[in-house]
Amino acid sequence: TTRIVLASRPHGEPTQENFRTETVDLPEPAAGEALLETLYLSLDPYMRGRMSDAPSYAAPVEIDATMVGATVSRVVQSTDDALSPGDVVLGYGGWQTHSVEKVKHLRRLDPQGAPLTTALGVLGMPGFTAYSGLLTIGQPKPGETVVVAAATGPVGSAVGQIARIKGARAVGIAGGPEKVAHLKELGFDAAIDHRAPDFAEQLAAATPDGIDVYFENVGGQVWDAVLRRLNTYARVPVCGLVAGYNATSLPEGPDRSGVLMATILRKSLTVRGFIQTEFAPTQTEDFVRDMSGWLADGQVQYREDVVEGLDHTVEAFQGLLQGRNFGKLVVKVAD
Ligand code: NDP
Numbered sequence: 001t002t003r004i005v006l007a008s009r010p011h012g013e014p015t016q017e018n019f020r021t022e023t024v025d026l027p028e029p030a031a032g033e034a035l036l037e038t039l040y041l042s043l044d045p046y047m048r049g050r051m052s053d054a055p056s057y058a059a060p061v062e063i064d065a066t067m068v069g070a071t072v073s074r075v076v077q078s079t080d081d082a083l084s085p086g087d088v089v090l091g092y093g094g095w096q097t098h099s100v101e102k103v104k105h106l107r108r109l110d111p112q113g114a115p116l117t118t119a120l121g122v123l124g125m126p127g128f129t130a131y132s133g134l135l136t137i138g139q140p141k142p143g144e145t146v147v148v149a150a151a152t153g154p155v156g157s158a159v160g161q162i163a164r165i166k167g168a169r170a171v172g173i174a175g176g177p178e179k180v181a182h183l184k185e186l187g188f189d190a191a192i193d194h195r196a197p198d199f200a201e202q203l204a205a206a207t208p209d210g211i212d213v214y215f216e217n218v219g220g221q222v223w224d225a226v227l228r229r230l231n232t233y234a235r236v237p238v239c240g241l242v243a244g245y246n247a248t249s250l251p252e253g254p255d256r257s258g259v260l261m262a263t264i265l266r267k268s269l270t271v272r273g274f275i276q277t278e279f280a281p282t283q284t285e286d287f288v289r290d291m292s293g294w295l296a297d298g299q300v301q302y303r304e305d306v307v308e309g310l311d312h313t314v315e316a317f318q319g320l321l322q323g324r325n326f327g328k329l330v331v332k333v334a335d
Contacts, residue, residue, distance in 0.1 A: 001026050003066045003096035004313055010051050013246045013321070018051065019067070019314050027100045029079050034106065036073035036091060036099050038333040041310070042120035043069065043317050043325075048245040057275055067095035070125065072116045074334075078103060090119045095313055097333055114295070121154040121328035122302035123291055125276060129239060130158035131287045132279035134215055135166075137237035137272045142167030144212035147203075147229075149173035149194060149222045150242060152182055152303065154328035158291075159215045160188050161300045168213070171206050173222055175323040182326075186301055194218075200225040210234075218243045220251075227260065230267055238273040245321055303327030 007020040029035045046058075050068055053060045061068055071093035075083050080103040083089065089106040093099030109119055121127060140146050146163035150156040151172030160170040164187055171190045172183040183191035190206035192199065203225050210231040216223065220243030230236070244251075264271060294300035305327040307316040313331050320329050 001096060001098040002310060003094070004310065005064050005066050006051060006061045008063065009053060009060075010048075010246075012248045014048070014051060014314070014318060016314055021311070026098055029077055029100050031079050032103055033100050034078040034080065034083050034089075034103050035076045036071075036089065036093055036101060036106075037076050038071050038073050038093050038097055038099065038310075039088070039335075040072040040117055040120060040306075041069050041093070041095060041313065041331040041333055042071070042124075043313070043320055043329040043331060044126070045240060045242045045245060045320060047317065048321060068092065069094050070120055071099065071333075072109065072119055073099065083108065088116060090124070095310070097310060114292070117304055117306070117328070117330050118295075118302070120330055121304060122158060122295065122300065123288070126154035126328065127158050127291055127302075128280065128284065128287050129276040130155045130215075131162060131291065132276055132283050133237040133239050133274055134159050134162055134213070136279060136283070137270070137274060138163075138213040138215055138235050140166045140168040140213050144168045145171060145207050145209055146213040146215065147171045147173065147207065147211050147226060148215040148217060150217040150240075150323075151188065151191070152179045152326060153217070154302070155239065156215070156217055157183075157186060157302065157327075158300065161186060161294070163213070164189075165294065165299055171203075171211075173203075173218075179323075179326065182303065194222050200228075203229060213237075215239060216241070220244060224256075227263055230263070230269060232267045234267065234269050236269060236271040238271060242321060305329050307331050309333070 002023050010018045049056050050061045075087040088109045091101045091106045140163050146168045148156045148159040151174045160172050163170040169189045172188040173194050180191045180193050192202040211229045214226050214236045216238045217240045219241035305325045310333050
């Protein structure tokens, strides 16, 4: 079996040298465990946090340990009758060709149902993040304006499409003209490029009535421009700050936290961070029902970016934090 371990902690952007590929013997499953062959590995921005030992909501990956990640896998051998060889499961196998996992932590997938990769994207953790964060914290109302960045990614694209289903106006922000064009195909009411030199003016033109919900995925310059457009009683679910995940120092310029707090006060803003696991026990059932329905009737569409081969994992992950992915990033590890 081949696996990618964390060799050292990245300073700034992760490099190939921060990882090491190893080949080891196939592990044996103990009682209650199954041996799995990885078919698809999900790459997600949170993995940058696991490479760091800075304080976080989850423990870091240890040096020399296999990088973590959600996987769709085929059962090779199981010590528990609940699974048989050939079954396909959602698990947390990490950056490797095979894994041994506890059967009780695995969820069987229906190969005749939705495409298997959707369990890592629109019907999985990122889709759930969009659903729970937008509806619980953002609470979009008909006619309101919802803005989201990283809008062609699995979280952002679901946020915009769910906002429209709820009768709101969806404004998507993405990097580059191809992604902006895709947002219009998805039905976003307006789409703008955060790399454009006149981004702040474009944002103002796209939000003539201000912003009622800003689903925060990125931070950085996008947030600076959005803050000025927020309406009184606007809601800001703080989901991610991907623009800063590779940062090694505070941003240039004066400390703006005073301006931020004054705006929160003056406009009665609700700024609320969340980790999707908070909502999983109470909202997963509603999510699966609603999202499956929206996919079936075409109200939600999704896009995937499938990279072939475990040996391209590090490069693909580097691209994720720079916007080189276009849609939910997945590594196809085996057929
Ligand atoms: P994406 O597939 O959308 O990938 C990240 C995207 O961020 C890139 O493709 C890029 O898109 C955009 N980006 C990167 N740098 C910048 C920048 N400087 N300014 C603006 N945009 C930038 O990822 P996901 O949909 O998986 O995740 C989106 C966010 O949600 C992340 O912040 C992630 O950490 C967070 N998240 C949070 C969870 C939670 O429980 N709180 C759970 C899951 C995800 P572009 O080319 O358009 O700029």
